[in-house]
Amino acid sequence: MANIDQHIEVFKEEAFELISELETALLELEEAPNDNELIMRVFRAMHTIKGSGAMFGFDDLAAFTHEVETVYDLVRNGAISVTKELIDLTLAARDHIKSMMKASEGGEAVNEAKGREIITSLRNLMPDHQEEKEANSSPAPSPEESNSIFKPKGKNITYRIRFRPALDAFTKGINPVLLLNELHDLGDCRVIAQKDAIPALDEINPEYCYTYWDITLTTNQGINAIKDVFVFIEDDSALRIDVIDAGGKIDEEAGVIKLKEALTEQGCITPENFRKTGGSHKKLGEILVERGDITPEDINKILAEQKPIGEMLVDAGLTGSVKIESALAEQQHVKKVRQRQEKTETSSSIRVTSDKLDRLVNLVGELVTVQARLTQTSATRSDPELLLITEEVERLTEELRDNTMSVRMVPIGTMFTKFKRLVRDLSAEMGKEVRMSSDGVETELDKTVIERLNDPMVHLIRNSIDHGIESPDDRKAIGKPKEGTVHLSARHSGANVLIEITDDGAGLDSEVIRAKAAEKGLIDPDAELTEKEIFALILAPGFSTAKKITNVSGRGVGMDVVKRNIEALRGSIDISSKKGDGTTITLSLPLTLAIIDGLLVKIAEEFFVIPLSLVEECVELTREDVANAHGRQIANVRREIVPYISLREKFSMNGGKPDIEQIVIIEVDDQRVGFVVDDVIGEHQTVIKTLGRFYKDVEGVTGATILGDGTVALILDVPKLVQNTVKEEVLMSNNGKL
C-alpha cells in the first residue's frame, strides 16, 4: 500500500511539473500558433496527465483532461486552428486541472461549475461532426492506452528517411501528407519536401506526384514502426531509412564536416566536388593561430566575411538550395536531439525535499565554524601533524561548502517563465498589449533568494504594466508600436546577480516625482538632487505618483516593501529611466544567503567581516599620511585619491589607534572607497547568521558570524555604510553653507 502511495506522490509531483510545462507551451503556442511541435507539446502534456491520472484513480481529473485533449487532437489534425480564444480556454483548463490537483491534496474545493463552463466552451470550438464522433467514443481513457510517465520508453534513435512516392501515387488515392503526419506522431520529426523534380507549367502533369521528401525523425519506436507507416505503398515507392544517430556524444567537429557527410550520404554531391568548393576541413586558421602568424580575432573577422559553405555550393551550381536546407535541417535536428539527450542525462536527478537541503546547509555552516576553530587551535600548537590534518579538513570543508551551495542553486528561468502568464493576464485585464521577453534564464541563484524574490518581482512587473506601458492607442499616437514590452534579464556580476526589469513605457517623470516628494515632506523643496536620487524617492514609504488606484498596483504601499524585501536579501535596487522611453529597474542580489567568503578585520577588540567579493586591495595608513591630508579623509594610493571612512569613528569605538592602520579598499557603484581598520586578519569563510528581530533595523550591518573561538563578528553592509557617509557629508556641507 505504501508503495502505491509513493507512486501517487510521484504522479502528483510530475503532474504539477506537467501543468507548469503546459503553461509555458501554451504561452509559446500563442506566439507561434502554427508550430506543430508546440501543439504536440500541449497534446502530450494533456495526454500524460489524463492517462496517469486515470491509472491512479483521479477519474474526475482524467475525464476533464480528456475533453481538452480531444480538442488538441483536432488541432494537431488541422481541424481546429489555434486562436486566442482557444489559448484562453486552455489556460483556464490548465488552472482548473491545477486546482483539481490541489484539492486532492486537501486544498480548496474545486469549482465544478467553472469546470463545466470550460468544457462547454471547448466543445463549442469543435466542428459539429467531431462532437458527434466524440459522443460515440469512450469518454475516459484506459490507463494502458496512455502515454504514461511510468511507461518504459526505448532509446531515442534518429533516422534519415528519403521517401519518393510513385509518379501515379495521387491517382491511386495515396496522400503522402497523411503518411508524413503519421511520422510526426512517432516522435520529433523534420520534413523537407524536395521540389527539384517538379517540371515547369507547360510540362507538368497535374495528376503526377513529383515531390519527394527528406525526413529526419527521432523516435524510440524502432525502425519497424517507421516501415509500418509506408507498408501499403512500399512496393510502388522508393524508400530508404538510415540510422544517423543513436544518441552518441556531441560531435565537436566543425559543422562543415557534418554538412559534407550529410550531403554526400544523401547523394547530393560527391566528396571530390565538395573539396572543390573549399569545404574540406583543413583547419588552416588553427595552424596559423598556433604559429602566432595571425590572431583568433583575425580569423573571426575573415570567417564573418566569408560566405557560408551552403551558399558557396549553391553559387557553384553543385547543388540546389533545398538540398542544402535539407542537410542543414538534418544537422540541426541531430544536434538538437543530442543536446536534449545530454541535458536529460546530465539532469537525471533524485527528488529531495527542501527541508533536507536546508538542514544540510545548516550542518555545513556548523562544520565551517568548527573547522575555523580547529584551524585556530592548531595554529597555537606547534604540532606539524595536527597542522597537516587541519589543512586537509580545511580543503575538504571548503569543497563541501561549495558543493552544498551549488545544490541549492536553481536557474532563474524557472521564475521568469511564471511571469509570462502574469504579464499576459495583467495586460489583458488592463486592455494593454504587452509582450514579455527574457534573457539570461540560465543564470543560477540560491533557491531561497529566488523564492523570496518572487513577490518583489511581481510587484515591479505589475508596476511596469500598470504605470509604465501606455495603452495601445496612446502608444500609437506617439509613434510607438502598439505592443509594449517588458524585458527580464539576469546576469552574473562578481558575487552578485543583476536582474533587470526593463519596459518601453512612459518612463519616470522626475519633475512629478520631485513635486510629489516635496508635497509629502519627503524632501526639502529646494534640495539639490541628482536624477538618480529623485528616482530613488519612489522607493520611499507612502510614495505614489499614480493618478488613480487600480487593483493591480498604485496603492503607494508597494515600492517601499519591494525595497525592504530586496535589502533583506542583502541586495539593492537601482532605477534608471528616460521620460517617454521607458524604465529599467536593476536588482543586485547576492548569489547565496548562507555562506560567503569574507575578509576578517579587527578594530580595537572587535572583529568585523567585509564581503571579500567587494575587496580590491589593502594598503597601510600611517600617521604621516593622515597629517598630509590636512584633516580630510583621503589617501593617496599610487597617485590616486581614495576617500576613506574610519570605521572606528563610524562605530564610535574607544581605545587608541595603532600607529599604522590598514585601509581596506572596496569598490561600490564604480567608486573606490577605503575602510580604515586596525588590523586585517585574513580570509574567512563566513557562515551568515541573522541578527534577530531586535537588530533588524540597525544600518551598516547585514548579519553576524561566529568565529572559531566563539567570538561574534559583525558582517558589514558596505554599500549602506558608504551611502550613509555620503549622505552625512552632504548634510554637513549644506549646514556649513547655512
Place this chain on the structure above:
Amino acid sequence: MMNFKADETGDTGVVMIEGELTIEYAHELREILLRAMESVDYVVLNLSKMREIDLSCLQLLCSACKSFSRANKCLALDKNRPDIFNRAIMESGYLHRKHYGLECINKNCMWIEE
C-alpha cells in the same frame, strides 16, 4: 471556383481562388496559371477565400513559380495567406525556414515562413 483578371495596364493580374484547390481542380489551375503567365508580367495569387489545398495543387504552384521565374515574370502570393495554406505547406514540408539563411532565388517565394 477560380478566375484570372488582368488590370487595365495589362502588366498585372490577379488569380483569384475560391473554395477547394484539390486534384479535381488541378488541370483548371494549371490552365489558368498558364493563361496568366502569357497575359501579364506580374501575377498575384489570392488564396484568401480558399478552403482547402492538397499536394497536387501545391506542386502546381511550385511549378508555376519555376515557370514564372524562367520567363522573368513574377508570381506572388497575396499577403492574406489563409491558415489552411500555412498549415498545408508546413505539413507537406514545403515550408522554407528563414533561419537556415538560404534565400530562394525567387524573392517572392511563397514557401518562406511568415
